[in-house]
Amino acid sequence: MSEESIAVTHPFLDLAPLSADRFASIEDRVARLLGTEQDVVIMQGEALLPLEGAIRSASGPGTTALNVITGPYGQTFGNWLRDCGATVIDLPVPFHTAVTADRVRQAFAEHPEIDFVSLVHAEAATGNTNPVAEIGEVIREHGALFYLDAVASIAAEPVLPDAWGVDLCVIGAQKAMGGPAGVSAVSVSERAWARMAANPRAPRRSYLSLLDWKERWIDGGRTALLHAPAQLEMLALEACVERIEADGLDAVMARHAAAAAATRAGVRALGGGLEPYVHEASEAAPVATTLRVPSGVVASELVARALAADPSLPLAAGGGALAKEMIRVNHYGVDATRSAVRACLGALGSALGEQGLDVDVQGALRAVESAWR
Numbered sequence: 377m378s379e380e381s382i383a384v385t386h387p388f389l390d391l392a393p394l395s396a397d398r399f400a401s402i403e404d405r406v407a408r409l410l411g412t413e414q415d416v417v418i419m420q421g422e423a424l425l426p427l428e429g430a431i432r433s434a435s436g437p438g439t440t441a442l443n444v445i446t447g448p449y450g451q452t453f454g455n456w457l458r459d460c461g462a463t464v465i466d467l468p469v470p471f472h473t474a475v476t477a478d479r480v481r482q483a484f485a486e487h488p489e490i491d492f493v494s495l496v497h498a499e500a501a502t503g504n505t506n507p508v509a510e511i512g513e514v515i516r517e518h519g520a521l522f523y524l525d526a527v528a529s530i531a532a533e534p535v536l537p538d539a540w541g542v543d544l545c546v547i548g549a550q551k552a553m554g555g556p557a558g559v560s561a562v563s564v565s566e567r568a569w570a571r572m573a574a575n576p577r578a579p580r581r582s583y584l585s586l587l588d589w590k591e592r593w594i595d596g597g598r599t600a601l602l603h604a605p606a607q608l609e610m611l612a613l614e615a616c617v618e619r620i621e622a623d624g625l626d627a628v629m630a631r632h633a634a635a636a637a638a639t640r641a642g643v644r645a646l647g648g649g650l651e652p653y654v655h656e657a658s659e660a661a662p663v664a665t666t667l668r669v670p671s672g673v674v675a676s677e678l679v680a681r682a683l684a685a686d687p688s689l690p691l692a693a694g695g696g697a698l699a700k701e702m703i704r705v706n707h708y709g710v711d712a713t714r715s716a717v718r719a720c721l722g723a724l725g726s727a728l729g730e731q732g733l734d735v736d737v738q739g740a741l742r743a744v745e746s747a748w749r
């Protein structure tokens with residue numbers, strides 16, 4: 377009888393199991409990235425898992441939630457909150473702008489019973505970013521629990537849950553971190569743990585449960601995992617945090633800020649009726665720049681033409697109804713580079729030119745060069 381063997385080895389296969397120690401050390405690294413002393417739980421799914429899990433854990437029929445809507449994720453959070461039985465006060469903000477701390481202050485004045493605030497920091501889908509530090513101050517004055525979606529801001533701009541008083545801060549690695557989409561993390565304050573523990577409806581013995589991780593992982597000294605972890609994604613997350621540490625978080629954020637500034641400057645110089653979708657640069661997210669197409673042009677068609685020339689460009693049309701009017705330049709992660717921004721503007725310029733619009737591609741490329749810092 378011949379000795380049995382596996383024909384080929386493969387870098388993704390036949391790995392030793394991920395130990396609890398290794399898992400805990402990846403959590404600690406993510407905590408350092410967030411500059412937080414809070415507990416950090418790495419959840420074994422895409423960021424929607426901790427986003428939904430945190431809402432279901434911390435809210436219920438007794439909750440009055442202020443839900444800020446600056447894009448599609450805010451809509452989703454409101455729906456989850458209502459599903460949990462919370463009273464939801466939606467604060468919708470036009471997608472070309474950001475919410476202000478004053479609007480939040482005004483909401484508390486009208487509804488002093490608000491005890492939960494959900495906010496998206498930056499929205500890759502609409503290209504805006506919100507002033508979290510100032511909003512956090514208002515929320516703290518009123519003692520409400522602060523839930524923040526920082527998936528699109530982490531590594532593109534500062535995310536400081538402790539300094540800003542964020543109680544539940546969710547991140548994913550698939551945007552500016554340049555990492556995997558299959559695992560994600562949430563930092564949890566003591567106040568948030570207490571709110572969950574007091575919530576009879578908080579999921580337990582459930583994939584959505586944060587309390588399971590608290591009681592069975594954290595309180596047990598992080599020695600035994602709840603279930604087999606998503607090993608490949610955990611290793612990819614570790615590698616991606618390592619790479620950010622090597623480059624320096626500040627340098628990674630600076631690259632995203634430069635990509636956003638260069639895209640805005642390039643678009644203004646390009647002409648052809650294309651404009652930054654978010655009016656104020658200070659309200660535009662460093663992770664991605666959204667553009668408004670001129671009337672008579674359909675954004676999804678323009679993007680299709682640009683991608684036909686080069687399918688690797690980080691371009692997309694807006695989602696849903698925005699597909700007509702919005703283009704997204706997703707200059708994040710590996711695409712937070714001058715060459716990606718140049719290529720996107722060149723391709724959009726050519727596509728607009730083909731439609732008979734007057735564009736200055738060379739001018740746009742010069743503007744990219746001078747705006748990049």
Ligand SMILES: *Cc1c(COP(=O)(O)O)cnc(C)c1O
Nearest residue numbers: 423449496498499500525527528
């Ligand atoms: C990208 C993103 C997520 C995660 O959603 P995916 O589409 O699955 O990547 C969550 N929240 C915000 C604000 C995002 O931009």
